[in-house]
Amino acid sequence: MVNELVYRIAECVVHTHVCDVPVLAVTRESFDETDVAASVLNDSGAFIWSCLEKGMNVGQIIRQVMEEFEEEEENVREGVTSFLDALKKQNMIIESKE
Numbered sequence: 001m002v003n004e005l006v007y008r009i010a011e012c013v014v015h016t017h018v019c020d021v022p023v024l025a026v027t028r029e030s031f032d033e034t035d036v037a038a039s040v041l042n043d044s045g046a047f048i049w050s051c052l053e054k055g056m057n058v059g060q061i062i063r064q065v066m067e068e069f070e071e072e073e074e075n076v077r078e079g080v081t082s083f084l085d086a087l088k089k090q091n092m093i094i095e096s097k098e
Contacts, residue, residue, distance in 0.1 A: 002058055002059075002081075003057065003058050003059030003062070004057050004058070004059065005057060005058045005095065005096075006055065006056075006057045006058075006095075006096040007052060007058075007084065007087075007088070007093040007094060007095055007096055008055075008093065008094055008096045009052055009053065009092070009093055009094075010091055010092050010093060010094055012026055012027050012091075013025070013026055013027070013092045013093075014026075014027055015049055015053070021040055021041075022040070022041040022045070022046040022049070023038055023039065023040055023041065024038060024039045024041065024049070024092060025037070025038045026038065026090075026092070039090070039092075044065065044069060044079065044083075045083060047064075047065060047068055047069075048061055048065065048080060048083055048084075051064055051065075052093065058080065058081075058084065061080055062076050062077050062080050065079075065080055
């Protein structure tokens with residue numbers, strides 16, 4: 001079930017701040033020109049990333065985002081899923097087998 005899905009953060013990704021802006025930086029040694037070197041996070045992206053760092057599953061992340069941003073479940077589910085899919089395509093997160 002999607003809600004129970006857990007992602008782990010790829011070892012090559014570092015969460016940092018540049019001029020108080022949250023950024024995900026890729027530290028791969030073998031860097032392909034098609035890879036994303038860094039991604040700037042908005043407030044909701046940074047919040048979702050912090051949930052990933054805590055090991056939350058997708059359902060828990062959706063509930064936390066709904067509570068934090070006082071948004072409806074349908075909008076949150078769509079946004080969270082889209083954000084996680086983008087991170088997965090960029091190999092920044094990996095589906096956990098645990």
